[in-house]
Structures are given as C-alpha cells and as structure tokens.
Amino acid sequence: MQDVDKVTTQTGNSLQQHAYEFIQRQIADGSLAAGTLISEQTLARELGISRTPVREAIGRLQTEGLLESLPKRGTLVRRLDRNDLIELYEMREAMESFAASRAAGRIEAAEVEHLHSICDDMSRMVDELRDSDNTVLDSEQMRRHLALDMALHMTIIRAAGNSRIFKVVSDSRLLTRVLWAPRQEHDLTVLTEAHDHHTRIVGHIKAHEAEAAGKLMAEHIRASLQRALDHADRDRQRRTMSADYLPPLNSHGDTTVD
Amino acid sequence: MQDVDKVTTQTGNSLQQHAYEFIQRQIADGSLAAGTLISEQTLARELGISRTPVREAIGRLQTEGLLESLPKRGTLVRRLDRNDLIELYEMREAMESFAASRAAGRIEAAEVEHLHSICDDMSRMVDELRDSDNTVLDSEQMRRHLALDMALHMTIIRAAGNSRIFKVVSDSRLLTRVLWAPRQEHDLTVLTEAHDHHTRIVGHIKAHEAEAAGKLMAEHIRASLQRALDHADRDRQRRTMSADYLPPLNSHGDTTVD
DNA sequence: TGTATACTAGTTGCATGCAAGATGTCGACA
DNA sequence: TGTCGACATCTTGCATGCAACTAGTATACA
Numbered sequence: 171m172q173d174v175d176k177v178t179t180q181t182g183n184s185l186q187q188h189a190y191e192f193i194q195r196q197i198a199d200g201s202l203a204a205g206t207l208i209s210e211q212t213l214a215r216e217l218g219i220s221r222t223p224v225r226e227a228i229g230r231l232q233t234e235g236l237l238e239s240l241p242k243r244g245t246l247v248r249r250l251d252r253n254d255l256i257e258l259y260e261m262r263e264a265m266e267s268f269a270a271s272r273a274a275g276r277i278e279a280a281e282v283e284h285l286h287s288i289c290d291d292m293s294r295m296v297d298e299l300r301d302s303d304n305t306v307l308d309s310e311q312m313r314r315h316l317a318l319d320m321a322l323h324m325t326i327i328r329a330a331g332n333s334r335i336f337k338v339v340s341d342s343r344l345l346t347r348v349l350w351a352p353r354q355e356h357d358l359t360v361l362t363e364a365h366d367h368h369t370r371i372v373g374h375i376k377a378h379e380a381e382a383a384g385k386l387m388a389e390h391i392r393a394s395l396q397r398a399l400d401h402a403d404r405d406r407q408r409r410t411m412s413a414d415y416l417p418p419l420n421s422h423g424d425t426t427v428d
Numbered sequence: 429m430q431d432v433d434k435v436t437t438q439t440g441n442s443l444q445q446h447a448y449e450f451i452q453r454q455i456a457d458g459s460l461a462a463g464t465l466i467s468e469q470t471l472a473r474e475l476g477i478s479r480t481p482v483r484e485a486i487g488r489l490q491t492e493g494l495l496e497s498l499p500k501r502g503t504l505v506r507r508l509d510r511n512d513l514i515e516l517y518e519m520r521e522a523m524e525s526f527a528a529s530r531a532a533g534r535i536e537a538a539e540v541e542h543l544h545s546i547c548d549d550m551s552r553m554v555d556e557l558r559d560s561d562n563t564v565l566d567s568e569q570m571r572r573h574l575a576l577d578m579a580l581h582m583t584i585i586r587a588a589g590n591s592r593i594f595k596v597v598s599d600s601r602l603l604t605r606v607l608w609a610p611r612q613e614h615d616l617t618v619l620t621e622a623h624d625h626h627t628r629i630v631g632h633i634k635a636h637e638a639e640a641a642g643k644l645m646a647e648h649i650r651a652s653l654q655r656a657l658d659h660a661d662r663d664r665q666r667r668t669m670s671a672d673y674l675p676p677l678n679s680h681g682d683t684t685v686d
Numbered sequence: 687t688g689t690a691t692a693c694t695a696g697t698t699g700c701a702t703g704c705a706a707g708a709t710g711t712c713g714a715c716a
Numbered sequence: 717t718g719t720c721g722a723c724a725t726c727t728t729g730c731a732t733g734c735a736a737c738t739a740g741t742a743t744a745c746a
Contacts, residue, residue, distance in 0.1 A: 185700070209727070220701045225728090226487060233491050242707055244727055257592045264526030264593065268518070334515045335522065338596060443730070467697070478731040483698090500698060500737060 185219050189227035198348045204249035250349045258342045259395035263388050269330035271384035274375045277329040285372045288322045296361050306355040352405040443477050447485035456606045462507035508607045516600045517653035521646050527588035529642035532633045535587040543630045546580045554619050564613040610663040
C-alpha cells in the first residue's frame with residue numbers, strides 16, 4: 171500500500187501547469203501576439219480541458235506580468251513599452267550588481283571555473299563571427315549567445331546565495347525575452363563589448379573585489395539597456411516611416427504609442 | 429508614466445479580493461499561526477462564499493510567499509526561518525539602495541518636503557519616548573513608528589520612479605511584517621539610530637548626492653537586519669531556556685536546526 | 687498482542703452550470 | 717443619412733458537483 175514511486179512530478183502533470191506552460195510557449199513563439207485578447211474558454215477548448223485550470227494558469231501569468239486583465243472584458247497579452255523595459259533593466263541593475271558584489275565575497279573555486287569556461291565559449295563566438303562573412307549573428311547563434319549570457323549571469327547570482335534575487339531576475343529576463351517584440355541583432359562591436367565586460371566582472375569576482383564587481387555589473391547592464399532602447403527606437407522609426415504609406419490617420423491620437 | 433501605487437489596486441469589491449484580504453488579515457493578527465494547515469472549505473464557510481474565490485485568493489497568497497502548498501494535502505501558512513529573513517533584507521538592500529541613488533537624481537521639491545515632514549514626525553516620537561517613563565515603545569507607538577518608517581522608505585522608492593521595484597519591496601516588507609513571529613521592541617537607541625540614518629539619507633537625496641544616499645541606505649537596512657537577527661536569536665534562546673526539559677548548554681551551538 | 691484491512695472523514699483538482707456585464711449587429715425610425 | 721434601442725453573443729465571476737487521493741481510526745484476524 172505504500173506505493174511511493176509515483177510521488178514525483180505532480181506539478182508536472184497537473185492540468186494547470188500544462189496550461190501555464192502552453193500559454194507561455196504560445197506567447198514566446200509569437201502565436202499569441204502582444205495586445206491580443208485571450209479567452210479562457212477558447213484556450214480550454216484548444217487544450218481539451220475545462221476552464222478552471224486555464225483560469226488559474228492565467229491568474230499566475232497575470233501576477234507574473236505576462237498577461238493583463240481588463241476589468242470585465244477579458245485578459246490580454248501584455249505589451250512592454252519603453253518604460254517597462256527601463257524598469258526591468260533597472261531592477262536587474264540593482265539586483266545583479268548587488269549579487270556580483272556578494273558573489274565576490276563567497277564564490278567557490280568550482281564556480282569560478284564554471285564562469286571561466288562560459289567566458290571561453292563566448293570568446294569562441296566572437297572569433298566565430300569575426301572569421302565569418304556575416305556582420306551579425308544568425309538566429310541560431312543568437313540563441314546560443316543568449317544561453318551563454320544567461321548562464322553566466324545566473325551563475326553569478328546563484329553564487330551570491332539568495333534564492334529570491336535569483337527568482338526576481340529570472341522573472342525579469344523571462345518578461346523581456348518573451349514580451350519584447352523588437353528582437354535585436356548582435357554585431358561584432360556588441361559581442362566584444364559584452365565579452366569584455368563579462369571577463370572583467372568575472373576577474374573582479376575571482377579576485378574578491380566586491381565593489382568593483384558590482385559597479386562593473388551595473389555598468390554592463392546599463393549598456394545592455396541602452397542598446398535595447400536604441401534598437402527599439404530605430405525599430406519604431408522604421409515602422410513609423412513605413413506606416414506613412416498606409417491609411418492616413420482615420421483614428422486620432424496617431425503619435426501616441428500606448 | 430503610470431501611477432505607482434495603483435499597481436496593487438484592482439477588483440476592489442470582488443469576492444476573491446475580499447477573501448484575499450481576509451486571509452492576509454488572519455495571518456497578520458495571528459489568528460492563523462505559521463505552520464497551521466488551512467482549508468478552502470473552512471475559509472469559504474467562514475466567509476459565507478464558495479470555494480472558488482477562496483481558492484484563487486489562496487493561489488495569489490501562495491505566489492506572494494505567504495502560503496505554501498503541500499502537494500495534495502493542503503496549504504499551510506509559511507514560516508520564515510533565519511535564512512528567509514536574510515534573503516528578504518538583502519533584496520531590500522539591493523533595491524532600496526538603488527532607489528535612493530536614483531531618487532537623489534530626480535526627486536522633486538514636494539517629495540523632499542514630504543520626507544522632511546515624516547522625519548519630523550519620527551523625531552517627535554524620539555522625544556516622546558525619551559520624556560516618558562518607558563524604555564521601549566508600546567504597541568500603539570510601534571504601529572505608528574512602523575507606519576512612518578514605511579511611509580519614508582516608500583516615498584523614496586516612489587521618487588525613484590520604478591513601479592516594479594516598488595512592488596517587490598512592498599511584498600518583501602509585507603512578508604516580514606506578517607510572517608515574522610518574534611516581534612521586536614524599539615528602545616531609545618534603536619529609535620535614535622534609525623532617525624539619524626533617515627535624516628542623513630534624506631539629506632543626501634535632497635543634495636542630489638546619489639552615491640552617498642545609496643550607500644547609507646544599504647547600511648541602514650543592514651543595521652535593521654542585524655537588529656532583527658539579534659532579536660530573533662535572543663528570542664529563540666529565551667524560549668529554549670524556558671523549555672526546562674532541555675539543558676540550555678547543549679542548544680548553544682546548533683543553530684542549524686529549525 | 688500485533689498486524690493488515692476496511693471504512694470514514696477530510697482534502698484538493700477539475701468540470702460544469704448559471705447569472706451579470708460588455709460588445710457588436712441589425713433594424714426601426716427621424 | 718444618422719441615431720437609438722433591442723437582441724444575440726461574447727466575456728468573466730462565482731457556485732456546485734464529483735472523483736481521486738490522504739490520513740486517521742476502528743475492526744477483523746492471526
């Protein structure tokens with residue numbers, strides 16, 4: 171009677187968890203574009219389940235900031251505006267610079283080794299791009315680079331030993347990754363600068379130079395934000411110019427970008 | 429530019445909101461002690477509503493960290509241990525020192541005025557205690573002092589203009605306020621030190637000295653954490669000693685056991 | 687006496703029903 | 717042509733029913 175073997179993964183096979191992951195995937199891969207209204211019923215039908223678990227999954231995604239509930243009309247996929255992006259990066263700046271300082275005081279040799287190996291991988295990506303005919307990373311390379319960047323930052327935060335900071339930063343990154351429409355391109359300049367920052371940060375952490383590590387991490391994240399904003403502005407300008415060919419202002423409030 | 433404090437207010441008169449506030453109050457005033465199991469059905473009956481809104485309120489409280497769900501057995505009121513407290517204060521240190529720096533660069537005159545008036549109120553509380561016969565604040569004074577402290581910190585964060593940081597810090601403070609069992613006492617030393625920190629922080633912010641404001645805020649919060657930990661340790665030792673079936677000498681070293 | 691079994695009461699997870707509110711459409715009418 | 721109003725159809729918010737699971741207890745049995 172003591173069958174303990176299937177105790178694991180009850181969140182894994184719960185319908186709510188399934189719905190949660192389903193919706194998040196749909197948003198991430200663009201099936202659910204920002205601004206679209208979603209309906210509990212529709213999602214439930216798509217998943218072949220009832221509204222209840224879908225409703226609870228929507229609730230979670232709402233508190234995490236991916237969805238937004240309109241009073242009595244429905245819930246829609248949030249759209250990050252410029253200010254949201256600034257806020258998210260500022261949070262990372264606060265959290266991660268603190269974490270870098272803290273990590274500098276308590277990191278262990280094995281973790282430093284891990285950081286070095288990640289830096290080496292990123293260095294190889296720089297060479298790879300320089301030796302290729304392209305000026306920017308292709309999408310597969312972007313995926314790899316993002317994964318490396320994520321691994322490096324998260325390793326540092328984990329070394330700081332604060333699980334809540336880890337979660338907040340994870341959520342922030344998820345939000346920008348999933349909801350931030352203008353996907354950037356990385357050229358050689360961006361890549362080398364990021365790599366330079368990373369190696370110097372890791373160096374400071376290894377040398378137990380807490381303050382320098384924190385300061386540089388803050389600077390690094392501010393630089394990322396600046397790039398993201400520049401890219402977004404260029405993207406918006408491009409789209410605004412191409413929109414000149416389209417129907418002339420039948421709806422009012424043309425220049426306001428929600 | 430959205431209003432920062434409007435983030436939390438939504439669905440004011442919904443049953444779910446009602447249940448949410450009810451449960452939170454019960455935890456805050458001790459009716460639901462840490463570690464007790466709660467039942468959707470019971471709460472629903474107490475509130476005279478059905479399980480559904482109660483269940484959703486519990487879900488929210490769960491993601492906010494006040495409740496914890498055991499797989500299929502029920503959900504219980506979380507208990508914060510020493511490490512939780514450290515993590516929560518570290519998050520505040522990271523967030524609020526950043527916010528103080530940021531506020532120093534952009535605060536407006538009216539907000540500075542508000543900070544000054546809060547400082548004055550706290551100063552009056554210092555005098556009040558000094559002139560009284562008591563060595564510590566009574567519970568009503570503690571409530572007032574906590575409200576003033578909260579107002580000051582939150583005003584600074586609001587001046588920093590980042591609604592997400594505001595929310596994270598609010599949640600952190602809610603958790604410690606509601607879930608941290610050993611309630612502290614504030615004597616004259618504590619009060620004057622806090623007041624000293626506050627006035628100096630406000631001074632730096634007013635003078636647009638970003639770095640000094642941030643550093644001092646970090647120090648201020650570290651001091652608060654230290655006081656909370658000391659108090660908790662004393663509290664635990666007291667309780668251990670009062671348990672006369674255990675020799676107090678043995679329990680000195682093992683701080684790892686909860 | 688000690689152990690396995692069955693039973694009871696409690697819990698959550700999910701499905702479903704129903705009412706109230708919001709939105710869009712279509713037709714009547716000025 | 718333009719405006720108002722009823723209606724059909726969405727949506728959510730909540731109540732309720734039901735099955736699966738767990739813990740605890742009483743009971744049958746060796």
